[in-house]
Amino acid sequence: MKKQSIKSHLKPYSIFQKRKTTINHAFASALAPTDDYNEQHVNNAINSLYQNPDSDLICVYCDNTAETWDHLVGLVKEGNLRGYGHQIGNLVPCCKECNSKKGSKDWQEFIDSEKQDEEKRSRLKRCLQTYIEHFAKPVDINTINTEMPNEYMEYLGIREQIFSLMKRADTLVEIIRNNKK
Numbered sequence: 001m002k003k004q005s006i007k008s009h010l011k012p013y014s015i016f017q018k019r020k021t022t023i024n025h026a027f028a029s030a031l032a033p034t035d036d037y038n039e040q041h042v043n044n045a046i047n048s049l050y051q052n053p054d055s056d057l058i059c060v061y062c063d064n065t066a067e068t069w070d071h072l073v074g075l076v077k078e079g080n081l082r083g084y085g086h087q088i089g090n091l092v093p094c095c096k097e098c099n100s101k102k103g104s105k106d107w108q109e110f111i112d113s114e115k116q117d118e119e120k121r122s123r124l125k126r127c128l129q130t131y132i133e134h135f136a137k138p139v140d141i142n143t144i145n146t147e148m149p150n151e152y153m154e155y156l157g158i159r160e161q162i163f164s165l166m167k168r169a170d171t172l173v174e175i176i177r178n179n180k181k
């Protein structure tokens with residue numbers, strides 16, 4: 001490590017700059033569709049991945065033991081809801097390593113970058129495509145806007161108010177900091 005790397009730490013912290021993405025993500029994620037737990041539905045989905053629903057599940061990407069559930073399609077893109085949510089068809093068994101390697105990458109791109117074998121790659125992509133088509137029911141954000149425009153606009157307005165308050169807090173904290181110098 002070079003001494004110059006300390007520069008990024010020797011800066012005032014901006015609440016708005018550091019937390020804007022987190023707030024956007026929370027507001028979009030909260031709108032995302034969800035499924036109730038239905039054992040038969042979950043069994044059917046897991047069967048369609050060629051796995052035994054009553055055994056320990058394996059990571060769809062690398063065949064190691066699964067430790068978590070990966071959202072195939074990320075919920076939020078550029079601060080907005082994509083339409084996919086917390087539903088079995090958008091959640092696949094995954095190991096922690098693949099989950100963190102995949103990050104916010106597109107699932108098809110991730111499979112292409114991980115699997116060398118062309119045939120295995122296309123088989124897995126076909127399987128997951130069927131899985132998502134059968135078991136995930138994404139919402140269209142425009143439908144929410146059309147069906148409940150008042151509630152939706154108020155919701156977005158609250159997000160904007162939070163942003164303004166964060167910016168005001170940044171201004172105040174700058175005054176406080178400068179006074180203490």
Ligand SMILES: [Zn+2]
Nearest residue numbers: 059062095098
């Ligand atoms: Zn894995």
